Amino acid sequence: MNTRHLGTALITGASSGIGAVYADRLARRGYDLILVARNRDRLNRLAKHLTDATGRSVQIFPADLNNKAELARVEELLRKDQSITTLVNNAGFGAGAPLLDSDIDKMEEMISLNVSALTRLTHAAAPGLVARGGGTIINIASIVAIAPELLNGVYGGTKAFVLAFTQSLHHELSGKGVRVQAVLPGATATEFWGVAGVPIEHLPTQIVMSSEDMVDASLAGLDQGELVTIPALPNAADWSAFEGARQQLAPNLSHAQPAARYGVARKQVA
Numbered sequence: 001m002n003t004r005h006l007g008t009a010l011i012t013g014a015s016s017g018i019g020a021v022y023a024d025r026l027a028r029r030g031y032d033l034i035l036v037a038r039n040r041d042r043l044n045r046l047a048k049h050l051t052d053a054t055g056r057s058v059q060i061f062p063a064d065l066n067n068k069a070e071l072a073r074v075e076e077l078l079r080k081d082q083s084i085t086t087l088v089n090n091a092g093f094g095a096g097a098p099l100l101d102s103d104i105d106k107m108e109e110m111i112s113l114n115v116s117a118l119t120r121l122t123h124a125a126a127p128g129l130v131a132r133g134g135g136t137i138i139n140i141a142s143i144v145a146i147a148p149e150l151l152n153g154v155y156g157g158t159k160a161f162v163l164a165f166t167q168s169l170h171h172e173l174s175g176k177g178v179r180v181q182a183v184l185p186g187a188t189a190t191e192f193w194g195v196a197g198v199p200i201e202h203l204p205t206q207i208v209m210s211s212e213d214m215v216d217a218s219l220a221g222l223d224q225g226e227l228v229t230i231p232a233l234p235n236a237a238d239w240s241a242f243e244g245a246r247q248q249l250a251p252n253l254s255h256a257q258p259a260a261r262y263g264v265a266r267k268q269v270a
Contacts, residue, residue, distance in 0.1 A: 004030030007085030007135075008057075010078065011035055012065060012121065015042035017190030018140060019090040021215040023050060023058075029219075031086065032057040036074055038064045065091050065117040066109055075124035086136040087125045089118045089162075094142070095152035107154045114158035119165065126173065134177035138222065139166045141182045143230065146242070159184075163228070170227050183218045185209070186232045 009026045013019040015037035023033055027050050035043050035058065043060040050058045061077065063070040078084060092114040095102060122137060129135030141162040148156030166182035173180060187208045189200060200208065214231050221229030233239060258264040 005032070006030040008032045008034060008081065008083040009086035009088060010061075010074075010081075010084055010125075011088040011090060012074075012117075013037055013091030014088075015039045015046060018185070018188065018211050018215060019088070020046055021211045022088050022090060022138075024053075025215055025219055026086065026088075027054040027056040027058070030056075032059075032083065034059045034061055034077070034081075034084070036061045036063055036065070036091070038062065065121075066113050071117055071120060075120055078121060078124040079128060082128065082132065084125065084128065085132075085134070086138070087121065087129075088138045088140070089121060090138075090140045091117065092140065092158070094144075094155040097152055099153050102152060102154070107152075110154055111158055114155075115161050118162065122165075122169070126169075126178065129178045130173065130176045134179075136179045136181070136222070137166075137169065137173075138181050138183060138218075141166070141184050143184045143186045143232075145182075145184055167227065179222070181218075181222050181226065182228050183221070184228065184230045185214050185218075186230075188214045 006029060009022075009031040011019050011022050011026070011033065014023050014033075014035035016039075019035075019037065023035055023046060027033055033047075033050065033056060035047060037043055040060070040062040043062060047058040047060050050056065061074065063074050065071050065074065078087065093110060095106070095110065099107075118139065122139075125135075125137065129137070139162050142155075142159040144150050144156040145159040145163040148160065150156070163182050163184070166180050169178075169180045187200075187203055189208050189210050209232060217231035218229050221231070228239060228243075230239060257266040
């Protein structure tokens with residue numbers, strides 16, 4: 001058993017899939033755990049397994065993050081528990097149907113969980129991490145953050161938010177000792193696909209990664225100092241080129257007059 005103590009990691013969506021693998025890997029690295037998810041029975045089983053396997057302290061915190069009162073309880077925990085050094089924002093769900101075939105109330109629920117809850121939890125955790133001189137925030141996005149045509153557009157939009165939010169957090173917090181990482185998994189073998197209405201059996205096996213491999217690659221990316229980790233991407237230079245092109249736009253994104261190519265006469269700002 002690992003006798004190191006790296007503080008406490010709070011993981012959302014921790015009862016199965018990617019979240020449960022993060023719980024296992026972080027416990028083995030030397031973290032105590034707080035596991036947040038809706039299903040108490042699953043959380044209890046996972047906590048017992050991890051305690052037996054690693055000897056770490058594992059607390060469960062059953063909560064529905066789309067319930068404002070229950071979300072507020074997790075926020076309060078993040079503000080008050082000074083042992084917390086890592087937040088893994090993993091909870092979320094997706095959809096595969098086009099917008100025109102989707103239930104708009106379900107889409108609003110997706111935005112609430114994937115965007116609003118993640119933002120509130122990060123806002124609750126970050127000040128304490130800064131005050132304590134460091135920590136880590138891992139936000140689970142998706143490849144649809146940069147390839148929104150692949151699945152439901154609202155889902156892609158929520159994950160684009162997670163990516164942009166993480167990039168902004170890095171700009172804001174890196175000088176204060178807090179590491180941030182956005183993870184952009186491709187198709188991963190979890191319950192996500194059943195919830196999204198796209199049975200995983202319908203996907204080509206060559207594009208589906210196990211959740212264990214996905215998390216192991218993502219943690220390796222964190223160890224290597226990556227801000228954005230795409231576990232399936234063979235060549236890191238491809239991301240660097242993509243990001244470099246974005247940065248190249250920066251000097252010309254805001255000017256006092258429209259670009260000449262639009263043929264718009266210049267007007268003075270009042």
